[in-house]
């Protein structure tokens with residue numbers, strides 16, 4: 329076993345992969361995702377300036393928003409991921425904290441954004457509800473909370489079982505997903521082989537994501553005090569359906 333403690337779900341997630349994360353995500357269309365977020369902002373007639381990229385990871389979303397003129401800071405649970413934020417171009421100032429206890433006293437943010445199924449990593453519904461309350465707390469009146477979640481369809485359908493072992497990429501990986509319908513948690517066993525600078529090196533991580541029903545999430549938003557909210561099948565303005573792989577949520581603090 330490497331340095332991570334796999335006996336506790338969530339422990340060690342993103343610790344070792346952090347320095348390879350941007351390489352691993354090199355084909356992820358972050359710019360298009362931010363385009364979509366901006367289309368949601370237009371639809372909701374919002375013009376945010378002060379933004380928190382919640383569960384920012386290495387800061388790809390926040391950094392893209394900085395490039396577009398927003399004032400963005402990041403927050404993430406995994407310290408190794410936050411450390412990578414400084415390497416973004418432009419760099420993203422970020423802090424280490426849990427989404428359910430955001431270390432920001434300021435309550436005047438215009439937008440909290442959390443992308444790439446980051447909030448699925450919260451495995452306990454009460455903790456996700458606490459994270460939603462925290463987003464509500466730090467927003468100004470009229471501020472928006474925009475986030476995405478993998479749906480149960482995505483997590484139960486083996487989407488995370490994949491590999492690139494036949495490629496000549498210096499970072500090869502093999503992931504195996506295990507869905508537990510009772511807990512609604514998908515465990516993904518990940519093996520990585522790095523053969524680039526400083527290599528060779530191999531390591532493993534185990535990631536856990538929980539599925540939340542659309543109605544469950546909307547109820548959390550209502551309970552947190554959001555009065556206007558909507559969910560969309562990702563990258564559209566259409567409603568979430570049983571066939572949606574990813575849902576986007578937009579909520580306004582009145």
Ligand SMILES: C[S@@+](CC[C@H](N)C(=O)[O-])C[C@H]1O[C@@H](n2cnc3c(N)ncnc32)[C@H](O)[C@@H]1O
Nearest residue numbers: 383384385404405406409426427443444446449
């Ligand atoms: C799949 S990555 C996405 C990172 C980033 N949002 C992106 O778009 O690349 C999920 C991130 O969620 C973070 N995370 C997981 N649980 C968290 C929690 N309870 N509070 C804050 N961040 C969390 C992880 O550390 C990781 O950086």
